[in-house]
Amino acid sequence: MKLKNSRRRRPHIFRGSRIPLVLAIVAALLGGVALSAGYGAEGPVAPGGHPAAKTHTGAGPAALSASAPRAKDLKALASSTLRNDRLRKSHQLVIRPATGRPAPGGGTVKPGGTVKPAVARTATALAAKAVAVQPAAATAGTSALVLYDNTGPYGYLGELYAMATANLAGHFGSVTAKPVSQYTAGMTEQYTATVYVGSTYYGGSLPDAIPAAFYQDALATQHPVTWVGDNIWGMANAVGVTKFEQRYGWDPTNSYFADSSGSVGNITQVAYKGQQLTRTIPAGADGGVLHPAIVTGTGLPQVTTLAQATDAGTGATSPWAIRSGNLTYVGEIPFEYVSEQDRVICFEDLLFDGLAPATAQRHRAFVRLEDISPKSDPTQLRTMADYLYSQKIPYGILVIPVYTDPNGVYNNGTPETVTLAQAPNVVAAIKYMLAHGATLINHGFTHQYSKVNNPYSGVTGDDFEFFRAHIDSANNVALDGPPAEDSTLWAQSRITSALAGFTAAGLPKPAFWTTPHYAASAADYRVFGQNFAARLERSLYFAGTLSGGTVDNSRYIGQFFPYAVKDVYGTTVLPEDLGNYEPQPYNNHPARLPADLIAAAKANLAVRDGVASFFYHPYYDLAPLQQTIDGIRALGYTFVAPADLTQ
Secondary structure (H helix, E strand, O other): OOOOOOOOOOOEOOOOOEEOOOOEOOHHHHOOEOOOEOOEOOOOEEHHHEEOOOOOOOEOOEEOEOOOHHHHHHHHHHHHHHHHHHHHHOOOOOOOEOOOOEOOOOOEEOOOOOEOOOOOOOHHHHHOOOOOOOOOOOOOOOEEEEEEOOOOOOHHHHHHHHHHHHHHHOOOOEEEEEEHHHOOOOHHHHOOEEEEEEOOOOEOOEOEOOOHHHHHHHHHOOOOEEEEEOOHHHHHHHHOHHHHHHHHOEEEEEEEOOOOOOOOOOEEEEEEOOEEEEOOOOOOOOOOOOEEEEOOOOOOOOOEEEEEEEEOOOOOEEEEEEEEOOEEEEOOOOOOOEOOOEOHHHHHHHHHHHHOOOOOOOOEEEEEEEEEOOOOOHHHHHHHHHHHHHOOOOEEEEEOOEEEEOOOOOOOOOOEEEEHHHOHHHHHHHHHHHOOOEEEEEOOOOOOOOOOOOOOOOOOOOOOOOOEEEEOOOOOEEEEEOOOOOOHHHHHHHHHHHHHHHHHOOOOOOOEEOOHHHOOOHHHHHHHHHHOOEEEOOEEEEEOOOOOOOOEEEEEEEEOOOOOEEOOOOOEEEOOOOEEOEOOOEOOEOOEOHHHHHHHHHHHHHOOOOEEEEEEOOOOOHHHHHHHHHHHHHOOOEEOOHHHHHO
């Protein structure tokens, strides 16, 4: 189908662009390098068969959150890291233990590093408050302890990274996340595996917040420990460098992020399990990848390189992740500046080694048809249904129960609202799809907000429903935060109205939910989880969620997953990790073609039990969908229904 005189379509905010996964998803970064959450243009068919404009938000490959100034924090953090690293290398960095100072959360650090902690919020406790399906992939009794830094001028980043890690660990079982300063002796023995995410480089005016007990326990335990990023040298110094070398075969105190010239180089690729994963960091924001100093000698243990980094300028290679004994070390935070083919995929798979090592290889795929509304073309819907049914491919259909154009933008200035009950031909097509392999998924109530441009037109499918946004001067979609009236009651009222719309049209209650443009408040996400078995999307995770403090809507991380997880909101989230087909570039997002989706699916083969999940708008020609499905199948993926993704 050729679209004539179609109005300009806007892609999802979180498309295939690279985004820093931990900072705020900055509008200014969305088209460049930032964390983000959804991708591609998703839009309903407008009057006359034209696709409505729209932008997807949420969690791109892995997304950062915040307003443009947050981008400065990542650069400042990288600069601070390298400055401390140079001082450490020249033996001028003084690292003081945090003995006797107040601990975050109200506890007090005692001599020796033990802490009398305040009440800690855990992902497990949060999960208990929501009605959701525990992913069947989780192993009974499997538990993860996620420790993170939360001190210093960029301490909030540690909580964002911890949420990203906890969400992934939620695929396997229960998760407890807390500041590393609250660690007490023996905790590593209480969990299947421990992950420490080192985002604060301690030294100078910033005392080491890591208790001595954790350094000692990480060495003594036989349970798997994954150490990410900074401060591994602190452990070696605390337990004794020789003892560390004898246990693990390398010397962190002689390992640095920069080479002898002080440069971090230009590492753009990470090889893992036969896949070449990308690494794209903007100028001035690269804190480097730690180069581990492997030691040799009689009786020393072997160090295994799990993933290898390559410098695009020199061709030099060095380990990106290594393992010796029970310790896995990852040389950088993997959640910054990611995409669907990014090195974060390696980290997502490495978690299996500590939490579910017996997991067999399995590669499943999922496709959904996006933005079906009362104004959709029934013939187009049936065409898609016939093709997918002929290929024996189960699929999802995202349906918006009410179409509204409150200002008559696409109706000659006359306001228009159409419900499913008022569109019998569309309902008949939806029922036909349900009888031919489709699963019904609720995609908002109206998929727009009020009578204002949010950020485009105020029309269903174009705009955000649960978050405010605008287009900035650089043509980026900037997120502004939840609407003023946002609350649990407000979100529930929209869910209730949406479900009533399905009932009035004679359709079943959807079991699953996808947030319009993937963006909502923390309270909203919990409401969605209370009404549906799972969410199928990318999501935003806000600072303050783990600490139990006030949620900061300006600081958040966007994230997508390669497998089903139980996230820190206590909701089950099904994967969407490939993005969508979008033949035109908009809002600084490049076009995304079948070859791009297939390449992302290939990279995700590195995840031993991963899912290749994408979406497609039914107003496009059938051919690109066929090409994408054929390409993904050729990689060895098997298409399944959304309910199967929890298993």
